[in-house]
Amino acid sequence: MSTKDISTIEFGDFQTPKALAAQVAAVLRGRGVDPKSIIEPTCGLGTFLEAALEQFPDAKKAIGVEINPEYFKVANERCATLRHHATIDMRLADFFRYDWRKVFLDLPEPILVIGNPPWVTASQLGSLQSENLPKKSNFQRRRGFDAITGKANFDIAEWILIHLIEWMDARHGTVAMLVKQSVARKVLFHAWKEKAPLADASLYRFDAKAAFGVSVDACLLVCDLRPGPTVKKCEVYDLATPHCVDHTIGYCRGMLLADIETLENQERLLRQPHAPATPYRWRSGVKHDCAKVMEFRCDQGRLQNGFGECVDIENTYLYPMLKGSEVASDNKPGADRFMLVTQREIGEATDHIQSDAPKTWQYLQSHARLLDARRSSIYRKRPCFSVFGVGQYTFAPWKVSICGLYKKLAFRVVGPRCGKPVVLDDTAYFVPCLSKEEAELVHGLLESPQARQFLRAFIFWDSKRPITSEVLGRLDLLALAAEIDGLAELQRLRPENAAWVGLGLLPSEP
Ligand SMILES: C[S@@+](CC[C@H](N)C(=O)[O-])C[C@H]1O[C@@H](n2cnc3c(N)ncnc32)[C@H](O)[C@@H]1O
Numbered sequence: 049m050s051t052k053d054i055s056t057i058e059f060g061d062f063q064t065p066k067a068l069a070a071q072v073a074a075v076l077r078g079r080g081v082d083p084k085s086i087i088e089p090t091c092g093l094g095t096f097l098e099a100a101l102e103q104f105p106d107a108k109k110a111i112g113v114e115i116n117p118e119y120f121k122v123a124n125e126r127c128a129t130l131r132h133h134a135t136i137d138m139r140l141a142d143f144f145r146y147d148w149r150k151v152f153l154d155l156p157e158p159i160l161v162i163g164n165p166p167w168v169t170a171s172q173l174g175s176l177q178s179e180n181l182p183k184k185s186n187f188q189r190r191r192g193f194d195a196i197t198g199k200a201n202f203d204i205a206e207w208i209l210i211h212l213i214e215w216m217d218a219r220h221g222t223v224a225m226l227v228k229q230s231v232a233r234k235v236l237f238h239a240w241k242e243k244a245p246l247a248d249a250s251l252y253r254f255d256a257k258a259a260f261g262v263s264v265d266a267c268l269l270v271c272d273l274r275p276g277p278t279v280k281k282c283e284v285y286d287l288a289t290p291h292c293v294d295h296t297i298g299y300c301r302g303m304l305l306a307d308i309e310t311l312e313n314q315e316r317l318l319r320q321p322h323a324p325a326t327p328y329r330w331r332s333g334v335k336h337d338c339a340k341v342m343e344f345r346c347d348q349g350r351l352q353n354g355f356g357e358c359v360d361i362e363n364t365y366l367y368p369m370l371k372g373s374e375v376a377s378d379n380k381p382g383a384d385r386f387m388l389v390t391q392r393e394i395g396e397a398t399d400h401i402q403s404d405a406p407k408t409w410q411y412l413q414s415h416a417r418l419l420d421a422r423r424s425s426i427y428r429k430r431p432c433f434s435v436f437g438v439g440q441y442t443f444a445p446w447k448v449s450i451c452g453l454y455k456k457l458a459f460r461v462v463g464p465r466c467g468k469p470v471v472l473d474d475t476a477y478f479v480p481c482l483s484k485e486e487a488e489l490v491h492g493l494l495e496s497p498q499a500r501q502f503l504r505a506f507i508f509w510d511s512k513r514p515i516t517s518e519v520l521g522r523l524d525l526l527a528l529a530a531e532i533d534g535l536a537e538l539q540r541l542r543p544e545n546a547a548w549v550g551l552g553l554l555p556s557e558p
Pocket residue numbers: 058059060061062063064065088089090091092093094095096113114115116119141142143144163164165166167180
């Protein structure tokens with residue numbers, strides 16, 4: 049990678065085309081925005097400052113801040129040539145080391161903060177050993193598993209917007225920024241949860257490929273701030289048609305909703321946060337982070353691993369498997385994949401494999417270098433060859449599953465193969481079932497129009513992983529069963545005291 053490329057990543061440097069900045073300023077004017085002060089916090093070449101000053105002739109003060117001296121010089125010269133009576137204050141400075149609270153205090157209202165913050169994540173900056181970061185990084189205070197699995201990673205733009213809204217405090221104004229749609233949702237969620245003085249919010253989607261040459265679901269997020277109650281709704285538009293509302297996202301009982309109107313008719317199916325546990329808890333497939341070693345194809349009775357090596361190991365720890373992509377496929381899944389599952393629960397000792405299945409142990413030892421090199425800290429301080437996402441549920445004979453990566457709600461019943469439960473990879477979610485009848489009944493519930501409509505209220509289809517166990521778990525399957533006359537059958541098939549212990553110890557081996 050060239051130094052220029054690295055610097056582009058580090059500073060999230062995507063300068064906004066003039067036409068897009070002008071379109072944004074016009075949309076803001078159409079909303080009734082009429083600022084006395086305009087700020088572009090990471091102003092680059094100053095395109096937004098120029099567009100906003102052209103659109104808002106009554107502004108009295110404008111401020112631009114930029115860290116890159118070359119951009120700063122251009123922006124400075126550009127603003128000097130503008131015919132505008134506002135005082136324009138350009139500063140070569142680091143956003144993260146700037147006293148924004150003080151800046152906002154001194155400005156005439158209403159204030160417009162406009163622009164396009166850097167497009168880079170904290171983990172990208174970490175891998176570049178960059179210091180272009182806020183001082184305190186884990187600002188959402190995520191710990192433990194979330195921090196390990198990357199949920200603690202965040203976009204710098206998210207940090208910037210959340211803090212700008214906080215620093216504006218009770219001042220009257222608008223924050224309008226180009227960000228990823230996922231960032232916009234996180235900012236809204238945070239503002240709604242923390243009861244920020246958000247009087248109105250809108251999201252305008254636009255084509256980032258055309259504007260910046262990047263395939264990202266991007267938008268203009270507009271937050272109108274005014275002291276008073278928080279309005280927990282955000283209308284979604286296309287920037288090209290800023291008067292036609294497409295749908296409305298919102299916030300209800302601590303949850304972000306992809307479509308508030310859909311949920312309004314379906315609240316009875318919402319699982320209450322502290323409702324007693326049912327057997328239908330959504331689980332993830334097995335995580336091992338080493339597919340080439342732990343997954344196999346079987347061809348005419350011969351196992352082959354991901355390196356193309358023929359492998360001779362015992363059946364003891366081998367399970368038939370399905371990949372998430374096979375769960376999502378419309379075709380009948382193949383029957384040739386297998387996975388080595390070394391533990392029945394997280395943290396279980398593995399040294400007994402040496403005597404239980406010596407060839408398996410030998411195979412694992414021969415690939416120990418790769419398995420020990422797995423980067424995720426979930427494997428640290430665990431028995432060697434550990435896997436993750438295992439428990440009794442993993443070995444349930446029947447499962448109703450869905451893949452988290454695909455943009456469709458398609459559930460599949462998965463039953464045992466070769467006398468053993470089929471395990472899933474970690475791109476799939478499932479509810480464990482005891483019998484075919486039970487799995488088919490649960491599948492029917494999940495494929496019902498009521499379930500689809502309910503789940504659509506929560507699914508943001510542009511997310512990397514639109515379907516999550518959290519979203520699926522919001523549907524109260526028993527309430528749905530009661531509504532469509534399946535509850536009695538479900539209770540018959542799954543009596544309260546169903547013996548879970550021993551699941552997976554199916555009689556015959558492959
Ligand atoms: C996505 S670009 C947008 C530039 C400009 N706002 C526009 O819309 O054309 C992000 C800008 O942030 C600047 N930047 C990155 N880190 C910064 C920091 N810590 N302080 C100030 N500016 C920064 C980059 O140099 C770059 O010009």
